[in-house]
Amino acid sequence: MKILVIGSGGREHALAHHISQSEQVEEVFVIPGNDAMANVATVVRDIDETDQSKIADFASSYNIDWVIIGPEQPLIDGLTDVLTAQGIKVFGPNKEAAQIEGSKSFAKQLMKKYDIPTAAYEIISTKEQALAFLKNHSAPIVLKQDGLAAGKGVVVAMTEQDALNAIEEFYADGDTEVVFEEFLEGEEFSLMVFVNEEFIIPFDCIAQDHKRVYNGDTGPNTGGMGAYCPVTHFDPTILTKTNEQISMPISQAMKKEGLEYFGLLYIGVIITVEGPKVIEFNARFGDPECQVLLTRLETDFIDILNALEAKKPIQLSWSEDTVVGVVLASKGYPKSYIKGVSVEGYDGELDYYISGLKQDNGWKTDGGRVMLALGKGRTLEEAVHASYLNVERIKSDGLFYRTDIAHLGIKNNG
Incomplete structure (x- = not known):
């Protein structure tokens, strides 16, 4: 079996490494990869991850069995659609389904429609409306740019001045959609769920990452400054509640909406006094959570893919470390x-x-x-x-x- 991983970051390095250990895999390719990935894969540096036609030609000419898309941008741009149209199997949702990450307003509206627990919110398109909204909603408050921002388009405004600064920044180039959310108190964790329409294989090991840039969870948000797993200090029922109240309902909701989701769904969860609530969805593995989770995962990734494709349950195996x-x-x-x-x-x-x-x-x-x-x-x-x-x-x-x-x-x- 030949596998092609799309992406150039640490997440893709971990994916290529884990997949290369499968006895079912003959060779792993990475497009575009980075110089350090040569220790686990054949790196194809002369094709960019945005060049959909060249990626499709490569996958066809090399008889690739599965393409695994790591980053969000190729998913949002519809790489999956291009590849599947040529009969190439892809792990990663199509353009329409990837909106669950690509548009925060889309995700919030979907959760509202299907009663999936999340923070109360308002979608605001102009600076004037945002300033008026702030007068009636005191800090702390959370502001999220609609669209992709590599984990950095979120401001947790603990003071009114923080919120005013964020409004100035987000609307600097004119009208744009910004999601204003209530601030939720609680501890967060990351759950990865394999999804094939309404069928899911949730990880039974959760991770916790650190989004803020400085010690003590201070400073601006980043793509992630570190992570660890397993997280053992939560009540064991939290994972069950999260799957019952979030993982399964959101998969069923996407199916009902006609979204053909096949891939990994990342759920950022916060544990509130009312139970688990969604902070965000991503249409791919979290980074750096992917690196620590796959290091601990002992189940063959190809076995998971095959089970997911066939909609058959599979018991995941984890290292004791x-x-x-x-x-x-x-x-x-x-x-x-x-x-x-x-x-x-x-x-x-x-x-x-x-x-x-x-x-x-x-x-x-x-x-x-x-x-x-x-x-x-x-x-x-x-x-x-x-x-x-x-x-x-x-x-x-x-x-x-x-x-x-x-x-x-x-x-x-x-």
């Missing part, structure tokens, strides 16, 4: 940052998943989030220690990282 991942990011991220800074200490080891490195007389930074250092252990504390040992092996003047990844797990387990 706890897994922690710490993101090393370019200084300045999530705002402007400099590329091309030297990085030493990395030599292709699979204790790291790479999202922003390139070979140029040594390793140089080539993105905002550069790499994720993994750690495994029998306890969360052991895994945290192991991950930061791997962080310390990396030497660069251009990187920074949080020093408190998994702090909620350690606090609550204690």
Whole structure:
């Protein structure tokens, strides 16, 4: 079997690595990949992930059995539609179904229609309306840009000034849809669910990521500064409630709406006093949650795909280890940052998943989030220690990282 992974980040590095371990897989290709992925796959750097026709030609000429789309943009752009029209099997929803991530207003309206628990909201299109709304709705309040923003188009405004600053930023170029949500109190987690229309295979292991850029969950939102799994300090019934109240209903809702969803649905969940509620949906694996979850997952990914396609249940198997991942990011991220800074200490080891490195007389930074250092252990504390040992092996003047990844797990387990 030949597999083609689309994408160039740490999530795709982890997917390619996990899939390459399957005895059913002869070869894994990655388009466009990055220089570090050569340790697990054949990297095809001369095709861009936006070039749908070249990707389709490649998949046909190389007799690819499955195309697995990692990032959100190719899904939103309809790559799945182009490939399936040529008879190529794709893991990743089509353009219409991917709206659940591509449009926050679409997702909120779908949840409202089908009574799926989420924060109360208002969709506002002009700056004037937004300022008027703020006068009647005091902070804290959450503002979300409609459309894709790589995890950074969300402002949790704890003060009125924070909200005013966000309004100025979001409407700087004129009218646009912004979702204003009530602020929800509670702890968050990430649930991954394999979906084939109304049939689902939920992960029975959840992860917790860290969206804020600085220690103590402060600063602006990012694509994610670290993650760990499993999360053991929640009441075990929370996962059951989440699947009963969110995972199954949203899959059934999409089916009723005529959305042919086949792929991975990411559910960002917050546990409130009223129970689990949806923070956001993504139409693909979360990053960096994917890296820690797949490191712990022992079930063959191809077996999961086959079960999903046939709509047959499958019992997932997990390592007994706890897994922690710490993101090393370019200084300045999530705002402007400099590329091309030297990085030493990395030599292709699979204790790291790479999202922003390139070979140029040594390793140089080539993105905002550069790499994720993994750690495994029998306890969360052991895994945290192991991950930061791997962080310390990396030497660069251009990187920074949080020093408190998994702090909620350690606090609550204690």
